[in-house]
Amino acid sequence: MNLDGEDRLEIAYGVHRADLMRLLMARTGDRTEAEDLLQELWLKVQQQPGGPVENGRAYLFRMAQNLVIDRLRERRRRMERERRWSDEVTDFARAGIEPADRRKTAEDLILDREEIATLTSAITNLPEGARRVFELHKLQGLSHGEVAAHLGISKSGVEKHMAVAMKYLRRALMD
Amino acid sequence: MTARSNSEKAMLDQAVAWAAALESDDVDWDGYMAWLEADPRHRAAFDSIALVSAAVDDHRAEITSLIAAQAPSKARRRVLRLFTYAGGSIAAAIALMVGVPLLWSPQPVRSYAADAHGSRDIALANGIHVTLSPSSSITVRGKDAGQVELASGEAYFDVRHDPARSLTVTAGSYRISDIGTRFSVNFTRTAFRIGVADGTVSVSSPGSEDVQVSAGHQLLSGSDGLTLSSVASSDVGSWRQGRLSYSNTPLPLVAADISRYSGKAVQIDPSLEKTHFSGTLVIGDGSRLLADLAILMGVEVHSQENGARIGTAAPR
Known part of the structure; x- marks a missing residue:
């Protein structure tokens, strides 16, 4: 039975509800959206299958954080689609009679591939040090400490390289 | 700061x-x-x-494999190029890479070409920078690189503004002048396109009055003459960033681009020759351009000897 675990996360939610609302407010700057996300978080908590959670507060904070980022990404993708395709619908042959979903899939595929191309070329253009640190940490999943040990540099060196890489990729994605 | x-x-x-x-x-x-x-x-x-x-x-998996695929291919390309030098076509290779002044010509003439594997940056005299897209070539005439001819393909020009300069770029019977700007010219047997990212140019062609094309606009030739329309400045020359962006562009021009990037001949059914395309294609290694175009346009691709043909989808 994992009822026990579910209960604990639900209890943690009750205990930290105000704190979670504060995080969501700080993350979105919009009360309505924060409340909406808090509700979504509650639904997720209830669906959560796993066993007992060690640090309920940290776990819930992470879940909330991920919900915000998912939503951000969705919004950005929607804007991108609209910017690119809204007034060009007539150019897609038979767009009118094609199921909307299928067309969306093709568009998303293109946007995905474009994002991949942008990121890949930005990564390959990074300064050598930043590139190696970025690949080990973000692509191969090594922790900062492991990357530092692997390359024989300090942890703050890893952080500096990561900062260079993230800011460079940010610029590339915003272009 | x-x-x-x-x-x-x-x-x-x-x-x-x-x-x-x-x-x-x-x-x-x-x-x-x-x-x-x-x-x-x-x-x-x-x-x-x-x-x-x-x-x-x-996209971690895709990015990782793309990066892994890129590293060795560069080395291979270098070897191939060396092989070409050694393999007998030395004169041709030098003409392409360096340019040979023709002695009997009153003016120096140089040719530059980019091969199928990548674009190429060229710095000409007087602050003229040209980026050639794959399988494209230009010929440059004059001491100050005053005349540039785009033989085929696409080239991006970044020209420092200088009122004293007289630069013309020709492509077939199209002639671009009054240049001090950034723009991209695409020319194939059947189509011509110029997109202007910055500044203004003047385009003349037989049977048409001179047309001023300013930043954020493109001039397209099609079966029904020249058309001026708007285009996002950031989309002009976007192939340099790995994307082919089209705004209401005749399909033959799109097909010619895909031929150059994929190295395969792409033909179009006569029924689609007057179709226009808007959208963005990711270049990648060029192999998926045609399939992506087919998805976006709802058309079918039939492979045939030496390449492929785009046709309308069979009715279901």
């Missing part, structure tokens, strides 16, 4: 640091919230970094 952009830079650094801190097991959530609450711009800075992270995480 202004104080404002300094503080923006500082915020971005803090956002990167917080994003890294949030990856650890023991996060100072209270410190994080306090930082966010201190200034609404902190949120925007953090969002922009979090979006990069999320995008990389989403």
